[in-house]
Amino acid sequence: MKIIKEINQDILDSDIFLIPTMGALHEGHLSLIEEGKKFGLLIMVSIFVNEIQFNQEEDFISYPRPIEDDIKILQDLNVDYLFIPENNYIYSKNAFETIDSGVLGKQYEGSSRPGHFDGVLTVVNRLFELINPKVAIFGKKDAQQLFLIKEMNKERGLEIEIIEGKTIRESSGLALSSRNLLLSDRGKEKAALLYRILKEVKKEFSDRRELDAFELLSSRYLNIGIDYLEILDLETFSKPTEKTDKYIILVAAIIEDVRLIDNIEFKLEDE
Ligand code: AMP
Numbered sequence: 001m002k003i004i005k006e007i008n009q010d011i012l013d014s015d016i017f018l019i020p021t022m023g024a025l026h027e028g029h030l031s032l033i034e035e036g037k038k039f040g041l042l043i044m045v046s047i048f049v050n051e052i053q054f055n056q057e058e059d060f061i062s063y064p065r066p067i068e069d070d071i072k073i074l075q076d077l078n079v080d081y082l083f084i085p086e087n088n089y090i091y092s093k094n095a096f097e098t099i100d101s102g103v104l105g106k107q108y109e110g111s112s113r114p115g116h117f118d119g120v121l122t123v124v125n126r127l128f129e130l131i132n133p134k135v136a137i138f139g140k141k142d143a144q145q146l147f148l149i150k151e152m153n154k155e156r157g158l159e160i161e162i163i164e165g166k167t168i169r170e171s172s173g174l175a176l177s178s179r180n181l182l183l184s185d186r187g188k189e190k191a192a193l194l195y196r197i198l199k200e201v202k203k204e205f206s207d208r209r210e211l212d213a214f215e216l217l218s219s220r221y222l223n224i225g226i227d228y229l230e231i232l233d234l235e236t237f238s239k240p241t242e243k244t245d246k247y248i249i250l251v252a253a254i255i256e257d258v259r260l261i262d263n264i265e266f267k268l269e270d271e
Pocket residue numbers: 020021022023027028029031032137138139140141142165166167168169175176177178
């Protein structure tokens with residue numbers, strides 16, 4: 001595995017499958033790498049803790065950075081390139097474009113984290129520009145992020161194939177996240193309730209087909225610090241209409257000062 005800090009001509013001449021991450025690698029990241037291996041391209045994992053997508057400095061500072069462990073994991077997986085850029089390479093003076101994540105970028109996760117999605121799109125666009133990957137993969141765990149990246153890719157005519165990685169969970173249902181490292185055992189138990197809530201809301205909504213069903217439910221779980229619980233049309237990422245075919249329920253909560261998000265997708269059976 002080559003560890004690089006800058007992109008060179010060899011890379012630009014290769015067909016790259018890119019897996020952008022912020023490190024503190026877990027099985028969720030590894031599943032994206034496994035997906036990548038099916039493509040027969042050179043695999044590049046990037047690790048860059050992107051300060052501009054953090055809206056709170058403490059969150060950026062406390063973000064886990066076990067880089068030696070990450071390097072070992074990626075070496076064992078025979079990844080071709082590990083790209084660990086410096087901040088001033090990604091954000092070299094005047095050489096990068098700031099991307100506006102628009103109206104959707106200010107809703108849901110973006111409403112609680114102003115500027116977050118502008119930061120995410122700006123770094124992803126910059127990585128795409130620097131690396132020019134043939135394919136890039138993003139996890140469905142960060143559904144709003146994935147949606148916005150796909151939109152950006154389309155709007156800017158970037159011609160990069162975007163693959164969606166399924167969410168990997170612990171047996172408790174807790175979606176794997178680098179932030180789980182910051183939780184106590186008790187916090188992890190609470191966090192596992194998020195997936196239970198998603199499944200219950202899905203069931204309640206499927207049975208009653210009423211939007212307020214989930215509002216009732218969120219009040220049942222007030223003590224776990226839910227920030228938002230939303231049911232949306234998966235294709236448009238806006239409120240469902242009669243035309244909605246696939247739904248997504250988003251949840252965010254703050255547990256032990258750690259921000260966690262999760263979601264579930266579904267179709268209504270037999271209308
Ligand atoms: P992060 O390092 O948290 O920025 O995540 C890097 C990539 O891994 C993103 O595309 C995430 O959506 C994805 N990811 C994070 N958690 C999971 C998970 N539990 N299962 C699958 N993919 C994930």
